Amino acid sequence: MSEKVILISIDGMRPDGLKKCGSPYLDELIKISSYTFEARTVFPSITLPCHLSMFHSVPPERHGTPNNSYVTPVRPVNGLFETLKNAGKNCTMYYGWEPLRDIGRPGSLVSSEYVNAYAFDHTDSILTDRALSYIKLAHPDFVFLYMVETDEKGGHDSGWMSETYLNYIKCAIDNVKRVIEEVGDEYHVIVTADHGGHDRCHGTDLPEDMTIPMIFHGKAFKAATELCDVSILDIAPTIADIMNVAPEREWEGKSLIAK
Secondary structure, eight states, X not given: OOOEEEEEEETTOOHHHHHHSOOTTHHHHHHTSEEEEEEEOOSSOOHHHHHHHHXXXXXXXXXXXXXXXXXXXXXOOOOHHHHHHHTTOOEEEEEXXXXXXXXXXXXXXXEEEEOOTTTSSSHHHHXXXXXXXXXXXXXXXXXXXXXXXXXXXXXXXXXXXXXXXXHHHHXXXXXXXXXXXXXXXXXXXXXXXXXXXXXXXXXXXXXHHHEEEEEEESTTSOTTEEOOSOBGGGHHHHHHHHTTOOOOTTOOOOOOSOO
């Protein structure tokens, strides 16, 4: 099997927030996907360390970045972008928070686009529009779409589980629906969070910070199937497996595709 994948990261999305956001699409999405509301992220539950672990399948103590300031690792591990590029795959990235540029090494992407979420409203929708336009034009093998408004404008500004926070999750799921309806026949679509949150912060080992949802849509996954024992470290090996690319020896996660 060698397929294409879109990975969507919705920053700060708690499982209970996803369930309570009021999206009419969520029930349908669960019926056509494999999913979990009890996946684990890494500690500290902070955006950059979590995404580095998501893409490199190692915990922060191995990739070396403990906060939102990138630290060059002493012993680098190839991440998902590098691994796919080395296998001849084309990768692209759409993101609304600039420090995420460090999840991939220079030269590992054929294109990328950054839109400053602090300078524009509806950044998540803007990035979804632009990602979809590029997908239809160029048909890249792997697309990373990152949505930050749930975290910055929902969680930090208004508080996790506030009405504003839930509305941003609902908008994010509306974007997921557009992606699946417009290009889901060509791509597997994986939806995840990097961490949760509580009050107006995150970063602790509280369950509210450490528990995240994940949804896996596409023919490699069984519909209406709840997964167990899932970690954020499993995302890179799963995507590599879908795309028929060997995982890096150093990766600690596992593929979630049933053999």
